[in-house]
Amino acid sequence: xxxxxxxxxxxxxxxxxxxxxxxxxxxxxxxxxxxxxxxxxxxxxxxxxxxxxxxxxxxxxxxxxxxxxxxxxxxxxxxxxxxxxxxxxxxxxxxxxxxxxxxxxxxxxxxxxxxxxxxxxxxxxxxxxxxxxxxxxxxxxxxxxxxxxxxxxxxxxxxxxxxxxxxxxxxxxxxxxxxxxxxxxxxxxxxxxxxxxxxxxxxxxxxxxxxxxxxxxxxxxxxxxxxxxxxxxxxxxxxxxxxxxxxxxxxxxxxxxxxxxxxxxxxxxxxxxxxxxxxxxxxxxxxxxxxxxxxxxxxxxxxxxxxxxxxxxxxxxxxxxxxxxxxxxxxxxxxxxxxxxxxxxxxxxxxxxxxxxxxxxxxxxxxxxxxxxxxxxxxxxxxxxxxxxxxxxxxxxxxxxxxxxxxxxxxxxxxxxxxxxxxxxxxxxxxxxxxxxxxxxxxxxxxxxxxxxxxxxxxxxxxxxxxxxxxxxxxxxxxxxxxxxxxxxxxxxxxxxxxxxxxxxxxxxxxxxxxxxxxxxxxxxxxxxxxxxxxxxxxxxxxxxxxxxxxxxxxxxxxxxxxxxxxxxxxxxxxxxxxxxxxxxxxxxxxxxxxxxxxxxxxxxxxxxxxxxxxxxxxxxxxxxx
Numbered sequence: 001x002x003x004x005x006x007x008x009x010x011x012x013x014x015x016x017x018x019x020x021x022x023x024x025x026x027x028x029x030x031x032x033x034x035x036x037x038x039x040x041x042x043x044x045x046x047x048x049x050x051x052x053x054x055x056x057x058x059x060x061x062x063x064x065x066x067x068x069x070x071x072x073x074x075x076x077x078x079x080x081x082x083x084x085x086x087x088x089x090x091x092x093x094x095x096x097x098x099x100x101x102x103x104x105x106x107x108x109x110x111x112x113x114x115x116x117x118x119x120x121x122x123x124x125x126x127x128x129x130x131x132x133x134x135x136x137x138x139x140x141x142x143x144x145x146x147x148x149x150x151x152x153x154x155x156x157x158x159x160x161x162x163x164x165x166x167x168x169x170x171x172x173x174x175x176x177x178x179x180x181x182x183x184x185x186x187x188x189x190x191x192x193x194x195x196x197x198x199x200x201x202x203x204x205x206x207x208x209x210x211x212x213x214x215x216x217x218x219x220x221x222x223x224x225x226x227x228x229x230x231x232x233x234x235x236x237x238x239x240x241x242x243x244x245x246x247x248x249x250x251x252x253x254x255x256x257x258x259x260x261x262x263x264x265x266x267x268x269x270x271x272x273x274x275x276x277x278x279x280x281x282x283x284x285x286x287x288x289x290x291x292x293x294x295x296x297x298x299x300x301x302x303x304x305x306x307x308x309x310x311x312x313x314x315x316x317x318x319x320x321x322x323x324x325x326x327x328x329x330x331x332x333x334x335x336x337x338x339x340x341x342x343x344x345x346x347x348x349x350x351x352x353x354x355x356x357x358x359x360x361x362x363x364x365x366x367x368x369x370x371x372x373x374x375x376x377x378x379x380x381x382x383x384x385x386x387x388x389x390x391x392x393x394x395x396x397x398x399x400x401x402x403x404x405x406x407x408x409x410x411x412x413x414x415x416x417x418x419x420x421x422x423x424x425x426x427x428x429x430x431x432x433x434x435x436x437x438x439x440x441x442x443x444x445x446x447x448x449x450x451x452x453x454x455x456x457x458x459x460x461x462x463x464x465x466x467x468x469x470x471x472x473x474x475x476x477x478x479x480x481x482x483x484x485x486x487x488x489x490x491x492x493x494x495x496x497x498x499x500x501x502x503x504x505x506x507x508x509x510x511x512x513x514x515x516x517x518x519x520x521x522x523x524x525x526x527x528x529x530x531x532x533x534x535x536x537x538x539x540x541x542x543x544x545x546x547x548x549x550x551x552x553x554x555x556x557x558x559x560x561x562x563x564x565x566x567x568x569x570x571x572x573x574x575x576x577x578x579x580x581x582x583x584x585x586x587x588x589x590x591x592x593x594x595x596x597x598x599x600x601x602x603x604x605x606x607x608x609x610x611x612x613x614x615x616x617x618x619x620x621x622x623x624x625x626x
């Protein structure tokens with residue numbers, strides 16, 4: 001048999017092995033093909049594909065480089081090289097290789113999708129969009145291109161187009177559950193929460209073992225005004241039982257030293273160590289922790305590290321970049337580091353690590369901040385909260401965790417530099433008293449708009465300015481609901497959210513903010529206080545509906561916390577009947593916030609460390625049989 005024929009037979013046999021899932025045999029056959037004919041570009045290329053599949057990106061890149069050297073005109077060799085270079089974190093090399101592949105083969109939608117991924121990672125969203133649109137034009141039913149296009153359009157705030165792209169993915173697509181999950185996120189961003197819940201139930205039905213779809217369902221139901229607190233807890237409990245049955249245990253027995261008063265290792269587990277709201281409430285901890293009491297470890301699943309991430313890296317005692325790792329690998333690292341107290345900052349939100357918690361990766365596990373609800377996991381021992389968000393005896397029955405309460409609020413806020421000086425613009429003196437809302441569309445439920453409508457009808461001569469609502473169906477939906485509440489269109493403005501700087505500028509245009517229900521405001525409430533704007537809230541029967549109430553109480557303004565819709569409208573009327581807030585009024589509110597527990601970083605850190613120490617001591621006592 002000729003060398004060429006033997007090489008072809010070995011490659012064909014390797015491909016057949018790949019198709020039946022035998023990666024090791026495929027690699028062996030491709031290596032034999034390379035030994036038989038080292039000048040065969042297809043042999044090197046197939047070996048590279050096999051190596052990449054098993055995670056050997058450096059070996060894959062070397063094999064594809066040799067394939068390109070042997071056949072510089074092969075678009076597929078350059079495409080596969082680009083994929084390997086992405087895995088090796090050589091984005092510049094990957095971009096160049098994708099461009100060369102497309103130059104050799106202009107009709108190459110797979111390469112265009114890969115190029116778009118690299119361009120987006122560099123912040124070149126418009127260029128990435130063009131590449132994806134070209135890929136879809138070349139292959140209209142290409143599920144991968146349609147999916148990536150939708151994700152990018154959603155990121156860019158073009159939600160109607162994102163929805164259309166996702167609905168264009170063929171129903172028989174094997175990854176339909178992920179498509180339904182992405183569709184649900186897009187619907188949620190438009191404020192269409194019940195439709196999002198329906199889509200997620202479909203995703204869970206299609207992929208019952210998908211932790212992502214299940215967590216997204218729990219997260220999205222938190223925005224719904226049609227689910228009771230009891231039913232929401234039952235959903236979390238069911239999901240938690242399932243997650244614990246499928247995870248770990250990661251450690252048969254923890255060998256951590258049981259000395260109560262030693263320096264304890266605290267691990268923070270998060271996908272939000274970056275330019276996110278969570279970072280506003282956590283970065284100071286990495287500075288303020290007393291290193292004679294606590295050693296700070298960070299386990300980051302942050303998908304796109306940025307300059308904000310770099311600050312966390314510099315302030316942690318140990319940093320673990322785990323964004324590409326499995327839950328098992330993350331848990332193994334936590335166990336190896338002998339973390340005493342693991343604090344989850346993500347819960348069921350994006351970039352979650354529920355599997356790490358479900359298998360218990362540390363002796364003491366807590367959840368805090370990023371998800372204002374139970375995890376549903378019995379292996380998460382505590383949830384950190386406060387006496388207003390979770391009054392003793394009120395919400396314990398909705399938690400699998402024991403509630404640990406901070407002395408004041410569970411939040412401590414460090415304003416970003418974009419939050420500029422408090423100033424009332426000159427032309428504001430001529431306008432009517434203006435209520436505002438800065439919460440995302442998902443929080444603007446029918447119950448919320450009914451509450452706002454009651455306030456606006458009671459407070460004659462006032463206006464409403466809603467900031468952060470995407471154009472298209474989201475704006476149309478909100479406008480329609482306000483009209484149903486008999487609010488004349490001349491009395492409200494709906495504004496699309498722009499840059500962070502513009503977001504803070506908008507606070508200068510409102511006199512008071514109206515909170516949402518059943519999901520209350522957190523970060524936006526703190527932003528309002530810092531920009532000198534009071535917030536009116538209605539407390540509810542669950543933790544997430546009492547966030548703004550907690551913040552207002554810590555600020556010393558419980559008079560803005562309503563217990564009924566009627567009281568909410570009465571407070572709104574009272575504020576609107578007074579003089580509009582001047583610059584000095586706003587400065588007074590900012591000063592009040594700066595002097596409150598909401599910005600006492602040292603006091604907050606000491607109290608938090610006290611909770612960690614209490615929980616750690618309880619574990620030590622249990623181990624000693626006390």
